[in-house]
Amino acid sequence: MPAVEGTSEAPREAIIQIRDVVKEFGSLRVLDGVGFDVARGQVTAIVGRSGSGKSTLLRCIAGLETVQAGTITVCGHPVGRPGSAARAQLRRDVGMVFQSYNLFPHLTVERNITLALTLVKKQPREAANAKAAEVLALVGLTDKRLAYPEQLSGGQQQRVAIARSLALSPQVMLFDEVTSALDPELTAEVLAVMEDLARRGMTMITVTHEMGFARRVADLVVFMHQGKVWESGPTDELFAKPKTAEFSQFVSSEL
């Protein structure tokens, strides 16, 4: 097919569609009709105070929580129930990184990364090891291949967790307050890895308290308040002209 010149940028495909999502824990409504789209290659920062429902939303996208109403579609597939074909597809499409790293403490860094490659993707051990070396280089931890998680700093553990997700070549990466457990120095090294990923065109949704990071890296900011998307839009616009009092208050309190 000949290259078409002069066309403007094609409208970017919405890789994640969130529609009217409601999530309740008992009588507590944590998500109250949440909806937005994420385009391929876009970095979205979900911000908001504690208890605003932002982490819960991320966990719903990852299929770790089931929603009471509404739909979440990732790469054209619904999130699905555990054990369903849709869920298996979701696992291929989405990588998740947690606040508490959640590395497997009984396995080496390398085996943490290759476990899913060999078990889920059925790759031979050599290919999986090669992939592990590749992603470890990406997060700058080549020399920690044979270390156990407890021998690493928090920042290093979190970079391994990112590498572990990346090894599965997901379409989308979800980050759930991944630097909240780290001190500032270690936060910087993890954010640097995430910025690098963003530059490489990875679609990312990150729940974060790092306003500097959100302003610098995110294309889209979603401000959540009381279980709703209170305000959202392109990062620069949103920070320059907050539309709601809640968001401008939030921004000034976080700076």
Add this chain to the structure above:
Amino acid sequence: MIQLNANHLIYLLEAARWTLLLSLIAFVGGSVVGLALALMRVSRIAVVRGAASGYIQLIQGTPLLIILFLSYFGLGIMGYKLVPIVAAGLSLTLYAAAFLGEIWRGCIEAVPRTQWEASDCLGLNRFQQYAYVILPQSVKLAIPPTVGFMVQIVKNTSLASVIGFVELSRAGQIVNNSTFEPFVIFTIVAAIYFALCYPLSLAARALERRSHAGR
């Protein structure tokens, strides 16, 4: 009255082999059934959880001695006459399974929920999660209490003497009946029990150290 001699000692040591064998049966049988019970206790199906829980409560609420009576005399009356070693092996298996099942359930549940979530997000199915992520971590937690319970099993095999099974304790009684030197004889019996149990404790400590170093 017969003087205590070397033959008596040999007789006691030979009986100790039966104690050892009975302990082994109880531990192997108890482990197999106990692992099944532990996995049933953490099942997502309520009926399966309930069945395992009912069994465990029933056995834990019954003295081992009564279980022995039931399986030897009780089944005997009903026409299933078991030889003492089988009745004792069966009773100890049922008994050990209930306790090991409960110990191991605790060890499975002690692995943080986030380990399930992380492995789920990587696409592992439930079997793979158990086999590669959860159980290997549970095993480390399980070693000390499991060995502690093995020591209990060894000592509890002495109850099999009441159904006429000649293990170490029963052999001690028999020797005492002919020599009437209870203090000496039962001290020897106790020493043999100690010799069987102490290495278990040592092994447990060594395993704990090794697993800690390997992390």
